Amino acid sequence: MAALRARAAALGFDALGVAPSDAIPQAPARLRRFLADGHHATMAWMAETEARRADPRVLWPQVRSVIMLAMTYGPDTDPLAHLADPSSAGISVYARNRDYHDIVKGRLKELASLLVARAGGDVKVFVDTAPVMEKPLAEAAGLGWQGRHTNLVSRRLGSWFFLGSIFTTLDLPADGPEADHCGSCRACLDACPTDAFPAPYRLDARRCISYLTIEHDGPIPVEFRKAMANRIYGCDDCLAACPWNKFAQAAREAKLVARSDLVAPRLADLIELDDAAFRQKFAGSPIKRIGRDRFVRNVLVAAGNSGDVGLIPAIRRRLSADSSQVRGAAVWALAQLAPKALFEQEKSTHLAAEDDPAVRAEWLAGAAQPHCQ
Incomplete structure (x- = not known):
């Protein structure tokens, strides 16, 4: 051994x-x-x-x-620094x-x-x-x-x-289990943006941002969109909150050291990715496996949470996307940022031709919410 x-x-x-x-x-x-x-x-x-x-x-x-x-x-830097800049994106x-x-x-x-x-x-x-x-x-x-x-x-x-x-198949000498050293600490539980822990040591994936942004297909449930903030792929809040990280070591393997372009990238750049650009940017990355449409869906939710009206033109271009989950997320993002008159203008252009029930529901919900005044 x-x-x-x-x-x-x-x-x-x-x-x-x-x-x-x-x-x-x-x-x-x-x-x-x-x-x-x-x-x-x-x-x-x-x-x-x-x-x-x-x-x-x-x-x-x-x-x-x-x-x-x-x-x-x-x-080797604060893993949650992106949360201070809503126009940037958070990648696990x-x-x-x-x-x-x-x-x-x-x-x-x-x-x-x-x-x-x-x-x-x-x-x-x-x-x-x-x-x-x-x-x-x-x-x-x-x-x-x-x-x-x-x-x-x-x-x-x-x-x-x-x-x-x-x-x-070998019988090797065992090392023995490690004891639980969490004590009464609940920092990780309290850090979760969506209350995904129904009890200590139990996770409900249905409420977890990592699940929602990576594994979940289709629209992000409305109740979790605001809590997502600008997290577009995964969520590190519970990991980052753990006091035992004072002993954590920075990655030594070169291929695991963060690429500078994936640390708080700009939402404005990510919204515009077409399929070819998405595949090129994330070649060899775990992000590639969720596909461009699911990724852009996540980016659009983050855009809606950003408060950045400069993203409205890019969001409007996604209202005609081939993917229904991208269109739906674009409608929701537009409803968060656009004046009511602009939202209604786009609604009159797109709603009549929309055949996806979920996207139609986004248009109707967006028109009814107070953000579009």
Whole structure:
């Protein structure tokens, strides 16, 4: 194990721990409750893979040990600085450079090859791409504990790190679980803009801005639009609030260091992205997977929250977009910023030809609200 740990460090991993494959007996009941409460929202795959997700031995019956690894991606500046400038956009820290799946999985494969060469056995590697409960397993392996915001927290790394796992048929010495060190602190719970935590250690994805801006397809629910502010991809508020981040480390892997153009980019630039420009800008980025339409939907909601009337011309150009979710978000944004006369002018131009019920509802709701006076 000493050689494995040394090689892991050389590959850029910041922590390694081992748990037996039966180390999370509490996981099935917790997952079952999460699903029964509907807290997985539209992420149907979580229910479809419940049995495999809850127990590593169901996913792969031959597994005997799970090696969990962490790689830090911590920011070197205030991760929430964008909130002070409503005309800028907030992108979650983890998505400000390359897709971590591509980085971490390659390193895991190299490490797994070393394990097989030294000790034999069979291996499988996972980085958030299979039904694996990485956070409970990482807690069982001693990397940290699941905080009240349900994310993993480390006394040595804070909250900003990716997890990856190597499943092996070898019986390796276990490191033992980490204890919960949250105490009575509720900073992460109080920081959530949408009250997405019905109780400590429980998350309702239906209310989570990360879910709404990344996984959710269709219009953003009206009740959460103002709370989104200028967060256009993910939300780091609960992570950033954790006091254990005083020990967090800035990303050392070059491809995980934030690109300057993805730290508080201007909404005015992002609204105008066509599909080709979107693909070029976010090539190799996790943002690319949500597609241009869902991304621009998020940007338009942020534009509506910005108070910046200079964005009105760009918003008006999106009223004729091919995507109904883009058109609907543009209508809502226009209703937040435009004088009533301008809104009514655009409504008379577009409403009669609009065949999408959700977009029609946006026009009617926008005309009735007091913001358009």
